[in-house]
Amino acid sequence: MHFLLQHYWAIPIAILASIVVYQRFFHPLASVPGPFLASLTNFWIVHISQRGDMIAVFRALHAKHGPVVRVAPNEVSVADLAAFRNIYSVSSKFRKSDWYSVWQGHRKFDIFAGRDIKVHAQQRRLTARAFSLESLKELEPYIDNMIETFCRKMKGMAGEKVDMAYWLQLFAFDTIGEITWSKSFGYMEDGSDHGTFNNIHNIVISGTWLGYVPWLYWTHDGLMPYTGNWLGINGRHSGLRDFALKETQLRKDKPVEKQDMIGRFFDTSAKNSDAFSYNDVVSMGTTLINAGADTTAISTRSVIYHVLRNPEIKRKLVAEIDEMRSKGELSNPVTWEEANKMKYLQACIEEGIRVHPAVGLSLPRVVPQGGIDIAGHYIPEGKVVGTNAWVIHQNTEVFGEDADKFNPDRWLDEEKVGDMHRYSFAFGGGSRSCLGKNISWLEMSKLIPTMFLNYDIELWEGQPWEEECLFFVYVHNFFCKLTPRKDPAEL
Template sequence: MTSPSFWPPQNVSVTLAQVFALLSLCLIPVVFYRQFSGPLQKIPGPLSARLSRLWMVKHSWQGDMHRTMIELHKKHGKLVRTGPNEISVADLSAVKKIYGAGTKFAKSPWYSVWQGHRKFDLFAERDENIHSAQRRLVSRIYSMESLKDLEKYVDNAVAHFMTIMQTRQNQDTNMGLFVQLFAFDVIGEVTFSKRFGFMDAGKDDGSFEQIEGALRSAAWIGQIPALYWIHDFLSPVIGSHLGITARHGGLRNFAAKEIESRKSRGSDHQDILDKLFAVQKEKPDEMTDVNVLSMAASNIFAGSDTTAISTRAVIYYLLKNPKCKRKLVEELDTQKREGKLTELITLEQTKHMPYLQACLYEGLRCHPAVGMSLPRVTPPGGINIDGRYIPEGTTVGVNPWVVHRDTHVFGEDVEQFRPERWLGKSDSGEMERFFFAFGTGARVCLGRNLSWMEMSKLIPTLFLHFNIELVDPKAEWIEICWWFVKQEGVHVILRAR
């Protein structure tokens, strides 16, 4: 005798759709609890952001995350819920806890999309022990003291840029484009002992489009990393359809070709590759050929965009604020009259130009290159932020654009470009502490010194030799945030001084 079957009921057919519907009904209470009754329930934010990651995907795709987060924090305060399990933080007392030395906050899975299958990636590596070991291998190479060996080669690129600007006097010049061509050529000069020739051509070879496509792709798909890994698994069959793969493919191949070219022709001077090869000779098991390639590719991918964005910002804000431009030019002229400046301004000379330094800091405060939060995962035990408990496993992050508009640190006029705010001795220390343009803590941007060197030399040299004005002083530039906040619309007229 067989036991009676109670499921499914006799004479009742059960379809797959009905099973899924039943499971969905069972999950509704769980979803409702997590979004509206869980530990994060009282943290305000957009309703749609509580329900799914699609809110983050939408704004990452649209490229307006930097401005959106400023407005949300103005409306809701120091904590804003931006996902079912994600919080944007504007409480500056928490910055050190999240990003400081020895932090237990690991990078979120968002970074896995940037890393892909790369084993050596200082930007995206999520294991702090691995990152620390990798960073120790190369940190000395990117120190300001080490980069001074390469300053003369940055000078070569600055001199070439000035020669090209001489030929473009009294005509509409897309300065935003040319500073990126300059920054890319500098990367070639200091990494491979060879400029790529972009300044001469007045255009790139398609690399900028690949970089932009990778940035936009990673910005949105990083919000749902599983989609990237599904695509990665299926790519042998369906092909590659995500821009981020250029970081792991096309741009990496470009770097590989340049490394081989550099090995074939040699070089009559030191460059970053030479310094990487020296580390490889000393520690071949740790600095493999693949790791050297990863560093060179990272230089190309990030080194040009961040410097170009920052240089555009300083130039644009100076041109939008003629009084500030005039003060900078007066400082330059005074230094020149006193015989303190050479034809190509040195990094050492810029240290004695306080208004220039203030302009650089203020330009990067108003427009930091990164416009999305730097997401981290709360460690076991959770954390208290702004009087609220954030449980372990929650993604939290601080957005540089939000930090740089904190009125308690930078004053009530945070939307105004005012370099003078950096000249007050009593205030500048606190502002420098929360200067987030290159990140902060143990994961601060490795390339910040090279970027600062390029800006410090190009901008004063440009304003010393040319009178520069916007083609349309009333026009506003366009900002688009795909991780980096790129700008369009810095068209200028140059006239020799």
């Protein structure tokens, strides 16, 4: 005892050394390669997520270590194709990890962040019909209204430097408002989001890193009555939800004839009030704002930017548009039915979301009972595995030797397109794939050809495109110049 009292400083060193030895040599994931610090603490991945370059880091780690990389004491990043299909299959038993708990908060109904597989299946059944393509096509005229507003605003800025990244986000949010509550937010008319985008950006910044240390979020949650709120993620549970609550109440007080998303949710709630309450309707509205608009804006930016960077690809896309228009087969705005027949347009969209998926993190899942073998490594139950779309979309076995290039033609190869779709991960996979995919696809398929039909679009040179990798991969410095075109039908 006297020795310990004299050398008390050695106790924490011994404890730390024991932790290091265990994590590096005796932990169930000790054989999985990866960064030294990642094997010891979750704060390594917290640091990477806060730094905003997780895409580059994860790609480099997989290039160095192979298909399985340890990125936290109890988490591995997976790029193995067989394991990917197992983890994210429709019948997968890999539930979402506690990373999502900070996004769900105390809400019982959360189609995005809910972690119980059976509960999610029930919630998805209640809401899936509203997201079906057939249901969304009924809202196409209202999307057309938003496209016409967008094109009118672009005409007013013809020849000028246009912040295309910002304007595509304004469009996406106004469209979400229009199809959800039958009420555009008016952002395009005002040319401003009035601070909404910054609030959501702060939510995403906070939620991205807190998901890796959920105990910190829940500790803060318990102390909030005494300390107040210090975390941006709570904007999803307060400010953003309050916004959705207000709009939903206004929509309830003033019914409309068209069957918008909230109207469909009200119908579902009326038939299943115990399983789908009014609060759950509000939660769906909150999710649509927080996730639906950003996903669409990011994906649309990628398609347009990469088309503009490749003159031959731009020429082929415009030629397809002009040919259909000159034959009287293309409306203005372009309809979904017309866009779906445009093979090269659809290939450009597929390729745009492949080279720049909207989500920049792995989608973490918990290994179920029995564990899983991945590329020679046994991962026991309870550990976390996840795949990053930015990694698997670079797989040359699936996407070809030029997987690092923007090449829409790859999607025209009928022999290979099936495999590429199986490993396309831009909207997640399996039973937890993004419900809003059809919204994004519908908007992109209509807006992009309408833009190229009406305008000659060029990149505004001088400022390089920049990516900020949080949960979403945001884009900065995407500026364009637009020049009105003559209608090909009149030439």
